[in-house]
Amino acid sequence: MRVLILGVDGYIGWPLALRLIQRGHEVYGADSFFTRRRVREVGSDSLIPIKSMQERIEHLKKRFSSTVNFFRGDVSNASFIYRLVEEIRPDAVVHLAEQRSAPYSMIDLKHATVTMEKNIISTLSLIYAAKDIRPDMHILKLGTMGEYGTPNVEIPEGFFEVEYRGRKDVLPFPRNASSWYHWSKVHDSNNLMFANRVWGLSVTDVMQGVVYGTRTADIQDRSEFTRFDIDEVWGTALNRFCAQAVGGLPITPYGKGGQTRGFLSLEDSITCLTIGLEKPPERGEYRVLNQFDQYYSINELALTVREVYAKEFGGNAEIMHVDNPRVEKEEHFYKPVSEKLRKMGYSPSGDLKHDLKTILTDVERYRQRVDKLKKVIMPRTQWK
């Protein structure tokens, strides 16, 4: 299959490229290096050093006889997207190329605007390029479980049957996001759903939980490492907790720590995306997949990091709750459904404690870089 990965230089895009090349797909990739630049903008860097795209391409040529055919550019630029689709004529496009940090989007109006513009316009441009040039290609778009928020009822996969004043219908499940970033993903989902309805585009909209991990089965040496962010803007809670444990800092859940979210390992994320590509939707179908393995509260994550770090590395990390910079429920019901991927043949391999041992080993290896980045871990970006 000829696959174009938008955001191929990113945390998920790069290991996905490795997996698809190994499986014999023809892989094309695009990136503007937005994340590399924006992480530096907040005084941070990937904790795990990553190679330049040129080095990555050369490395793949040596390890496999195939590599990523790379195009540098901004996918919110319509003429760039049109050129890619025209030249490559992909069977499928995986769209990962978005600003993906909730705190970054909450810094101020400028950052909220960049998030909205880049994210919504990139998806809209891709939709139009598909309609005008290749209407039968499959768009696999990464949304987020965060689009749904934390309702006090079960979260279905995209749609639910509702009865109101004696009448029934199947409707999109309400989205209730908690940052400008998450709202930008909601707007993307609405736009994809509408494009499917009016033009019959084939879309998989993946509502993905928080991805953790430093490795997949394909990442064998340092040339293949993917980025791993630990700062308050770009690093997710589990990444920050691991860095705090290794750096001798307290592990800091925000607020009461009862916030619960769906999580999945990087390995499982790549497996799911590969299944989604290799088992595409029917022509003209809009399908929503909820993708996570387990849900954990932030307190459970903090305790598990502390436990694994103590058992495997003899460390003694303290847990210290800090004021929550975000506006969110700190104790709530959470029960999302994730059935469709399992029906498509997926079974999760992630095991948090086992995976944490690998993550902490990789973070330990770059302990000196943890020391350098310590100053950017504690929260500064306020929602209020």
Ligand SMILES: NC(=O)c1ccc[n+]([C@@H]2O[C@H](COP(=O)([O-])OP(=O)(O)OC[C@H]3O[C@@H](n4cnc5c(N)ncnc54)[C@H](O)[C@@H]3O)[C@@H](O)[C@H]2O)c1
């Ligand atoms: N990592 C997670 O836990 C997670 C969870 C849910 C959803 N997602 C979604 O998955 C996607 C990928 O996430 P990630 O963690 O790999 O993020 P990432 O920031 O590491 O990767 C995104 C890549 O896209 C590139 N990019 C961003 N905007 C671009 C643009 N306008 N033009 C060209 N390239 C651009 C970046 O430079 C980066 O290489 C994002 O859309 C994110 O919202 C991620």
